Amino acid sequence: MLALIVFLPLIAFIAILLGAPARKTAIYSAGANLVLGIYAAVMRDCSCLDFSVQVLSKPEINLAFSTDGMSMVLVLLSVIVTLAAVLSGKAPAGRETLYYGSSLLISAGALGAFATTDLFFFYAFHELALIPTFLMIGILGRGERKAIAWKITIYLGLGSIILLVGLVWLANLAGTMHIPSMVENLSGENALDSGTQKSIAALLIVGFGTLVSLFPFHSWAAPAYASAPAPVAMLHAGVLKKFGLYGLLRIAVPMVPEGMQVWLTPVLVLLLANILWVGYVTVSQRRLDLLGNSSVMHMGYIFLAIAALVAFPENTLAKPAAILLMFAHGISIALLFGLADSIERKTGTLDLEELGGLAKAAPKLAFLFGIAGMASIGLPGLANFAGEVLVFLSAFQGYDPTQGLGSVQIACIISIWGVVISAVYMLRAYRNIFQGPAIPRTESAEDLTFMDRIPAVLLTVVLFAVGLYPNLLLNLLR
């Protein structure tokens, strides 16, 4: 069942290569995958979901899929965003095969990485998703597409290779590549000595950190998202980037807890740089490309939850908080990228100075963008709020008033300023684009058509559903 969810996009990809109509195939397969994903979430405890085939006997590697709550949430995120991405994309004429094929390939890679329990495929599926990302940016990107595609190839390539060494090292020490068994083999009495833990944790933080655009390895992200075609930006920022965070939660924290603690303070400093430094950079941007940096900035909060978990291992809130915020951020950033693409298609620019008064001509677009922006700021009632509140609360778990504030608590207090920063740039962007008198460029812009609205409404509904009733996801995590 999980195997089917992972392979369905691949099968659709092959069908498109062989000449099936690209858009239809992509939409139908993504739709079917959404149904399957929800079904899998409902049936989550059933062993019928699992799948395992040995592909190499020595060292033992299994193509194995199985989920717990954490990966199930991310699988759900992937199938939702995939459907929205293929629905909202408009392929340039003659490039449909590449456009929809790549989107499906990215989706398959992300799904595989989240659903597998084998370290080899965990890494492999993620890399698989990176290749179409490079190609799409290089071929169909905007602006300096070739230079940008190079940049992210080098950044992410180097990051993944550093990560690979850490993972291989861990697998060798654990003597297996089955992730749950690895955790078992590396905990309790068999925990690694602190020197090894420290080195492995450093490799994992740099490796995963580059993939999640942790400061100072973040500078690939904003230009890449600015250049990428809409579905790639949606899938990468919304789904694929969560791989690094998922990896930290799944691999680094349980397997090298001591090592992670050694690096706690540097990570806290870096995540604050993500929130504040990148936040201020975002404020100074004058194009809607600021969405890329805004997504980099919000990664800081999820890192904060992970840091809280590292600092206080009994933390019961940190993991659900991180997962919930990953989900919420994925949906809201995908919605924002999708709508930004609509704005560009209808007005021909993303420059905030050249836009204005679009709400008159395109009220539906303005409404949906407003909701997405509010979600991104963290307005109560929308999913991001639930996630951020949980993150802040989790940072204070284990807080002992007699000891004074710990480093995590201090970082948390500072990071709250980030909420103000994101309100500044998001509201200003909204005002510049949609409010004020209509100018010639926006007067005649068309509003979203019915087909355009389907993916946006889908994502908006999810934002509200999870925002108003977070237990929808939190129940999966229990």
Place this chain on the structure above:
Amino acid sequence: MPAYYLEALTITLGIILLVAEAFVPTKSKAWLGLAGSAGLLIVLGLLPISAAASSGNQDWPIWNFYQFDSMAVFFKGFALITTILVLLMSVDYRAILSRFTEEPQSENNTGEYYSLPIFACAGMMWLASAKDLAGAFVALELVTITFYILVAYMRRNLGSLEAGVKYLILGALSTGFLVYGIAWIYGALGTLNFEQMSDLLRQQAEMQASGPNTPLLFGVALVLIGLTFKIGAAPMQLWIPDVYQGAPSPTTAFLSVGSKAAGFVLLMRFLDTILLHAPTMPILGVLMILTIATLIYGNLGAIAQSNFKRLLGYSSIAHAGFLLLALSAYNWPADVDSRLNSHEVVSFYLVTYLVMTLGAFFILAQVRIQRGGEEISDFDGLGKTNPRLAMAMTVLLASMAGVPLTAGFVGKFLAFSVAVDAGLWAAISVALIGAAAGFYYYFKVIRAMWWNEAEGAPAIKVPFISSICISLLTGATLLFGFWPQPILWLVGH
């Protein structure tokens, strides 16, 4: 059937083809290549039913310098498959061959090109079974001398001639090192037989003879230098880019796959002999230094290349570096029941290297024939004119770069894994940089195919044989990426 019949059959096949070529006057010589590969296919079919020694001829003297263990089976099969593919590639490459031999209009002077690889193949097969340094040397020379001719085969092409001269001079130099080293080893130990050498070393170790055996070490160092020429590693790697670029493409493919594998099988047997009972010999440290130098030279040199064949030359040096990385982790991992040891990783890597490299050469040969050049810019716009061919090339290049879910990644993964076990951190960090550089230079070609526009470049018509081979090799590259188990069966599990 005694195993040495295989070599005898192969040589016979080569001679028959040579004679047939002289006495059967036909316009096209393609049938020679087809007959050669068909014949080798039969030999390949006989490989599994060959045995080390049937009861009757156990004591036959040939077994004193011929062995038939799992490593020999693997490398014989490897040599045969490589040669079959190279012959098929030559068949589709004959237009270029005839253009640069006498009588450019006809194929009259191209006949030997199909029988020479068969002799080289016999040499590689014998090498895989060599039990002593003298036999190994003779087999290796059979391979090398054949290659002197094959490299310079396009006699009216300056590039090919230049390549031939360079290969000859440096090859002779390396042979000199090898022979001289063998002489020193013989002087130090009094035998050339691998088993006896190993026994002597064990006795010396047991007696705890004082100090290192300097003459032996000197000999070992010389042999190592000689062998680095064959595997294309530092310090004898300088010939590779020029020779690869100048030689006819099928020869280059044969050089980079067959010759390299032959070098590695001898290197592994040699290391086993020396290190099995004298693990304190300072060889692995030297090997790691060579690894680092090779990785740096191959990967950094490749970055600046604009000629694809030259790029493949540097890439072949880089791959030699990754193979040496695995080999430097000799005797690791400790837990051999659940993990592959360093030798098996090398064999595994070589299989992945075979499928992706030969696949790339098949495509390169067609680009050379139909677009008239081997520059990276000759691949411009291939994604538009030949989407499927470009897709295959993308898969093969991605595999060379080590992108997951392709065969190349599994090989690199295992090489890194065994090196991490052995704690070769210096070499690993260089290999990391090398692998990242690999992303850069292999993707240069992918970029040319998909991002650049073709300016009036013709669509390429892939001939039947090539298209079959390209599909098979690309398919294998993808299949082994998902399901590497078949390679493990080949390696002997």
